[in-house]
Amino acid sequence: MSAAPFAGSPGVAVDEELDCRGLPCPAPVLALAKAARGRGDGAAGAVLAVVAEDPAARVDVPAWCRMRGHAYLGADAADDGVARHVVRLGGAV
Amino acid sequence: MSSIPRPAWGYGPRVIPGPSAAPSSSPWIDLDSASARPLHPAAREALLLAHEHGYADPRRLHHAGRRARQLLDNAREVVASCLGARPDEVTFTGSGTEAVHRGLLGLARGRRRAGGVVAHTAVEHSAVLHAADFSAAEHGTTTRVVDVDPGGRVDLDALAAALEPRDVALLAVQGANHEVGTRQPLADVARLAAAYGDVPLLVDACASVGWEPLPAEWSVAAASAHKWGGPPGVGVLAVRKGARWRDPSPADDRGDRRALGFEDVPGAFASAAALQAVLAESEESGRRVAALVDRLRTEVPRLVPDVDVVGDPVHRLPHLLTFSCLYVEGEALVTALDGAGFGIGSGSACTASTHEPSHVLAAMGALTHGNVRLSLHPGTREEDVDRFLAVLPGIVARLRADVGL
Numbered sequence: 001m002s003a004a005p006f007a008g009s010p011g012v013a014v015d016e017e018l019d020c021r022g023l024p025c026p027a028p029v030l031a032l033a034k035a036a037r038g039r040g041d042g043a044a045g046a047v048l049a050v051v052a053e054d055p056a057a058r059v060d061v062p063a064w065c066r067m068r069g070h071a072y073l074g075a076d077a078a079d080d081g082v083a084r085h086v087v088r089l090g091g092a093v
Numbered sequence: 094m095s096s097i098p099r100p101a102w103g104y105g106p107r108v109i110p111g112p113s114a115a116p117s118s119s120p121w122i123d124l125d126s127a128s129a130r131p132l133h134p135a136a137r138e139a140l141l142l143a144h145e146h147g148y149a150d151p152r153r154l155h156h157a158g159r160r161a162r163q164l165l166d167n168a169r170e171v172v173a174s175c176l177g178a179r180p181d182e183v184t185f186t187g188s189g190t191e192a193v194h195r196g197l198l199g200l201a202r203g204r205r206r207a208g209g210v211v212a213h214t215a216v217e218h219s220a221v222l223h224a225a226d227f228s229a230a231e232h233g234t235t236t237r238v239v240d241v242d243p244g245g246r247v248d249l250d251a252l253a254a255a256l257e258p259r260d261v262a263l264l265a266v267q268g269a270n271h272e273v274g275t276r277q278p279l280a281d282v283a284r285l286a287a288a289y290g291d292v293p294l295l296v297d298a299c300a301s302v303g304w305e306p307l308p309a310e311w312s313v314a315a316a317s318a319h320k321w322g323g324p325p326g327v328g329v330l331a332v333r334k335g336a337r338w339r340d341p342s343p344a345d346d347r348g349d350r351r352a353l354g355f356e357d358v359p360g361a362f363a364s365a366a367a368l369q370a371v372l373a374e375s376e377e378s379g380r381r382v383a384a385l386v387d388r389l390r391t392e393v394p395r396l397v398p399d400v401d402v403v404g405d406p407v408h409r410l411p412h413l414l415t416f417s418c419l420y421v422e423g424e425a426l427v428t429a430l431d432g433a434g435f436g437i438g439s440g441s442a443c444t445a446s447t448h449e450p451s452h453v454l455a456a457m458g459a460l461t462h463g464n465v466r467l468s469l470h471p472g473t474r475e476e477d478v479d480r481f482l483a484v485l486p487g488i489v490a491r492l493r494a495d496v497g498l
Contacts, residue, residue: 024442024443024448025422025441025442025443025450025461025462026420026421026422026462026463029419029420029462030420030496030497030498033419033420033498034497034498037498054442055442055448055449055450056441056442056449056450056461056462058455059450059454059455059458059459059460059461060450060460060461060462062458063401063417063458063459063460063461064419064460066458067399067401067419067460068399068419
């Protein structure tokens with residue numbers, strides 16, 4: 001099943017959605033980092049999303065993007081209302 | 094010789110022998126002075142003396158009462174002169190938190206007619222946030238939060254916008270931040286507060302008193318003695334003469350009309366002795382400790398990849414450094430560093446009772462996991478910093494390897 005497009009910005013398709021429901025900090029950032037690494041050299045430009053209740057994700061996902069050269073696109077909500085954070089990978093993973 | 098370790102605060106390195114199983118060559122080093130400092134030797138002496146001579150009720154007119162009154166008045170005078178206040182502006186409270194709570198609620202009460210808004214920066218101590226919540230629930234005030242920049246300094250344009258409706262009863266802006274060390278531009282803040290209808294300023298100075306002079310811009314100020322080497326359980330509430338502060342607590346019949354209950358005369362006296370002593374040493378110790386913090390600030394991101402050094406690079410307290418390590422749990426870092434012989438603080442969610450990340454780090458957009466707060470003290474040695482820098486990279490690398498990164 002493909003992930004829903006990012007609601008915060010029309011036309012942004014999500015390439016991969018990570019489910020971190022119920023997991024504590026820093027699991028959402030770890031999941032993003034591992035998914036980004038898994039893409040290797042072809043990571044740049046891919047759009048990843050992480051679904052997480054962890055209140056720290058709201059701060060830590062944008063901070064991860066700033067530190068690692070990715071772009072934080074914003075947050076929307078998954079079907080069940082849980083926050084979904086969306087990023088576009090930069091060059092460095 | 095006694096086998097009891099001599100608390101060496103102020104006389105040399107502050108070390109606690111490691112667990113008896115471990116070799117004593119690596120003592121445990123406390124780098125968490127912003128949480129608490131041991132009694133300054135001057136305070137220890139003063140505390141014993143005041144327990145002996147100042148136990149009586151300072152309101153009593155007999156010999157012992159007069160002696161207690163003398164010690165209390167003396168403590169008030171010393172603390173007032175250290176803070177740039179008048180003695181009758183200074184009240185001893187049971188904690189810094191109590192001073193912040195009563196300071197805030199008293200200004201909200203005194204300024205009820207001027208406005209129903211309690212304004213504070215996004216990085217104030219939770220004591221301010223809780224007092225504002227209490228005021229909202231019990232007295233119907235509303236709370237207006239003023240944003241800070243990524244370094245943690247208050248955004249002066251946002252502050253002007255917050256004051257512009259002229260409905261603000263009081264503005265709470267800390268002297269410096271307890272978690273990241275960032276100093277606030279109190280002179281600019283006070284100018285704005287004065288321009289928009291003489292809004293009184295509550296300055297929570299708990300993090301900075303003992304390290305640097307209290308800036309003069311407060312209407313109400315709060316401080317906490319155990320952070321400068323006084324005993325725990327002593328706070329200071331300073332209320333400027335003429336400030337629109339009305340006691341939010343039931344009245345009491347003490348000599349100081351703001352005091353609640355029988356004063357802790359020994360605690361106040363010992364706190365005053367410690368404050369006088371640390372301020373006399375603060376220029377030298379501040380300079381020395383600032384050089385060590387500068388070194389940590391340069392070396393930590395050089396030695397450890399993917400570190401977010403947090404706080405204003407220039408406007409900051411001399412003894413405090415905060416950084417966050419990507420992919421690492423704060424709790425795991427606290428435990429691993431404790432095992433390696435270092436006591437540190439952390440603002441990460443997993444180290445908090447609420448499991449919420451630090452609102453200070455969040456307001457600054459700083460990474461909240463893997464957070465380390467180092468707060469040095471006058472006894473911290475160069476070799477302690479060397480050893481910390483030697484063990485940190487390996488610990489972070491191991492914790493990252495444990496989670497597959």
